[in-house]
Amino acid sequence: MNIISISHMFPNSIQPNNGIFVKERVKYVAKKTNVLMVAPVPFFPFNYLIKKYRRLNNIPRKERFDTLIVHHPRYFCIPGLLKFSDGILYYLSLRKFFEGLLELNDIHILDFHWVYPDAFAGLKWAKKFSKKIVVTIRGNESICYFERSLRKQMLIDTLKSVDHMIAVSNDLKRKVVEEYDVEGTRVSVIPNGIDAGKFFPVDKVEAQKQCGLKPGRKYILALSRLSHEKGLDRLIHAFSKMDKRDTTLLIVGDGPLKNKLQAIVRELGMGKNVFFFGAVPHEETAKWYNAADVFCLPSLWEGCPNVVIESLACGTPVVASNVGGIPDLIPSDSYGFLVPAGDPRSLAKALDVALNREW
Secondary structure, eight states: OEEEEEOSOOOOSSOTTTTHHHHHHHHHHTTTSEEEEEOOEEEOTTGGGSHHHHGGGGSOSEEEETTEEEEOOEEEOOTTSOGGGHHHHHHHHHHHHHHHHHHHSOOOEEEESOIIIIIHHHHHHHHHTTOEEEEEEOOTGGGTTTOOSHHHHHHHHHHTTSSEEEESSHHHHHHHHHTSOOOGGGEEEOOOOOOTTTOOOOOHHHHHHHTTOOTTSEEEEEESOOSGGGOHHHHHHHHHTSOOSSEEEEEEOOOTTHHHHHHHHHHTTOTTTEEEEEOOOGGGHHHHHHHOSEEEEOOSSOSOOHHHHHHHHTTOOEEEESOTTHHHHOOSTTTEEEEOTTOHHHHHHHHHHHHTSOO
C-alpha cells in the first residue's frame, strides 16, 4: 500500500520540535508500508518583516528527517488574518504539486493529520483522482470547537466528506459524533504513541545532575508550550499556596506567555523557587521527566498529550487537568491524579499529595 501523509505541522531543520507527535506516528507507519511525507510550509511575500515567519524561508524544499524523506512545498498564507481563506489558498498554492504526485505515483490513501486547512484542500485532490482520504482529529482547536465561524462550518463539511477519521481520544470522537453529527462508525480512536526506546526510567539523581539540578529537593516539572490553553498561570498560583521550603517548580518550554508567566512569578515573590529553562530538543526531554518527582499538565483543554505518556513511560507520576483525552491516560491514581481545569486550590492539593506519596 502506498500512502501520502500530509501535515502542515511537522519537524524540520529549523523547527525540530514542530509536530513531533505527527512524526512519531508517520515514522512507525512507514515501517509497515510505503509513505511519502509532505509537510507544507506557509509563505508570505513579506515573511522577512515578521520575526515568527522569517526563519521559515530557510526550510529546505526537501530534507531527510529521521528515516523519512520530507517534502516542504510552500503555500500562500496571510499571517493572522482571514483564516477562513487558508484552506482555499492552501489548495490553490499546492494544487500542481499534489496533482503531479498523484499522476506519477500509485497512491492508495491520502493521510491528513489536520482537518483544516490540510484535509479541506485535500478533498478536491482526492475526488479528482478517486483516492481514499483519512484525517486525524487531534484536539479541540483542530476542529474549531470553541469557534462560531465560517471556518468551523468548512471544517464540519470536510469531516462529513472524508472516508474515515482517526480521533486521538474518546472525548474527541464523542464531540464530532454528537455535536457535528458524524456517524460513529466512521471514527476510530487511536491515541498518540511514543518511542519507548527514548522514554524509560533512569536513575533520578543522575538525571538531576544532567539537568543541572541540586539533588535532595523535590521537583515539579511542567513541560509544554507557554500558551493560554496550557494553564501554566494556574500552576504558578497553585504552587504559591504550597510549602516551598524543599520544592522547586521547573518550567520547560517557550511560547507567547513567557513574559507574562515570569511577571506572575516575580509578583508572587517566587523567583528562588520557580525556574524557566526555555525550549529543549525533544531528544533531551526524557532526562527532565526522570529528574522530576511529579509532572504537571494543568491544561484548560487537550487532545491526547504526548507529554503525559512520555512522563509515565519514564516512571514519573502525573497531576493533570481532567480534560480531553487525559482521563484515558490516567485511569487510576496508580498513575497520578486528575483535577478540575482552572482550579489552583485543587491543583495545589493534588501536587502536595503526589510529592509526599511513595509511588
